[in-house]
Every structure is written in structure tokens, then in C-alpha cells.
Amino acid sequence: MTEEKQRVKEGVRLIRWRMGHEKTRFADEFRIIPRSLKRLTITLFIVGQVAAQVAYFYGSKKDPLAAYVGVAAGGTLFIDLLLLLFGYVNRDAKRREMNSTLWTLLAIFVPYGIGLIVYFLRREPLPYNCPGCGAIVSARFNFCPGCKRDLRPCCPQCMREVRAGDNYCPYCAQELATIKSPPPEQKTGQAIVQPAE
Numbered sequence: 001m002t003e004e005k006q007r008v009k010e011g012v013r014l015i016r017w018r019m020g021h022e023k024t025r026f027a028d029e030f031r032i033i034p035r036s037l038k039r040l041t042i043t044l045f046i047v048g049q050v051a052a053q054v055a056y057f058y059g060s061k062k063d064p065l066a067a068y069v070g071v072a073a074g075g076t077l078f079i080d081l082l083l084l085l086f087g088y089v090n091r092d093a094k095r096r097e098m099n100s101t102l103w104t105l106l107a108i109f110v111p112y113g114i115g116l117i118v119y120f121l122r123r124e125p126l127p128y129n130c131p132g133c134g135a136i137v138s139a140r141f142n143f144c145p146g147c148k149r150d151l152r153p154c155c156p157q158c159m160r161e162v163r164a165g166d167n168y169c170p171y172c173a174q175e176l177a178t179i180k181s182p183p184p185e186q187k188t189g190q191a192i193v194q195p196a197e
């Protein structure tokens, strides 16, 4: 039960971390979709438009040409949108070091877009560079494996998570300077002052 609670808490923390740290811009996100897929969507749209003209030409001409073209445009744009979304999930999962094949298949085959929704809720935060040594670290890490830097510093007084650069705890005003980074040099004979528990 407590383990389950812990997992939920960690899940919520990761979602909040993602919202706080990942400033995504549509243009940047659109760029990660494979170019071949974008070309395919344009081709599909054009083929749809040509097919609509042909269907009108050989059809009974009961409906106006605009109706054919409109239906073709709506249908192909809908398929295009799905294709782009699946392509995005594939590339996005890969850069988040998730199982991209599995998530792409889930996004495609779980009906009503539920696979897509689950993906966007559950995706891992993007790896980032350790502010201490620049090594690529995961938002799940507590410490940097490269330089042992505390990646999730806590306020020593109220034990809530604080941001690395803050001087004071935003919750209880405890001074945080001591936990920002280890002092570069220790003077001999001087004990490192540990903040009171």
C-alpha cells in the first residue's frame, strides 16, 4: 500500500517536473517528426484531391465538385493528423529513452485515441544536463552519477524539495546556501556546518 502510494507520488512528481521544466514550442516539437512522414502526408492529401476530381468526372455529377473535394480533404487531413501524431510519439519516446516501438504500437492500436492520451500522460521527462558536470541525467535520479551532485535538493528544515539555485526555502524561509553545492575547499580545522535537522 505504501509502496503503491510512493509510486503514485513519484508519478505526480514527474508530471509536475515535466510541466515545470519542459517549455515545448509547437515548431520545435513538429521538427522531430520524420521528414519522410511529412512528405507522405502531403502526397496523401494531393492524391485525395486528384481522386476527388476523377470521381467527380466519372461520377453521376449529382453532387457539386466542391463536395467531392471537401470530403477528400477532410478524410485525408484526418489521416494525416493521425500519421503525424504517431510519428511524433515514435520520435518523442525515443528521445525520452522509452520503448518507442511499443508506445507507437499502443498509440496506433488502442482505440479512440486512448493509447495517445496514455502516452502523453505517462511519458518520461526529457533527460537533461547535470548542472554540476554536464552529464546527461534523468529526472528520476536523486544524485548525478557523474559528480554526485544532489539533483533533488531538499530543505533541511521542512524536507520539501527546493530548486537548486534558491537561496532560501520558498516554504519555510530556511537558508539553503549550504546545500547548493559542496564548498570548493575545506579549511583545515573547520567543521562543515550541517544545517539542523
Ligand SMILES: [Zn+2]
Pocket (backbone or CB within 6 Å): 130, 131, 132, 133, 134, 135, 144, 145, 146, 147, 148, 149
Ligand atoms: Zn554531475
Ligand SMILES: [Zn+2]
Pocket (backbone or CB within 6 Å): 155, 156, 157, 158, 159, 160, 169, 170, 171, 172, 173, 174
Ligand atoms: Zn523549508
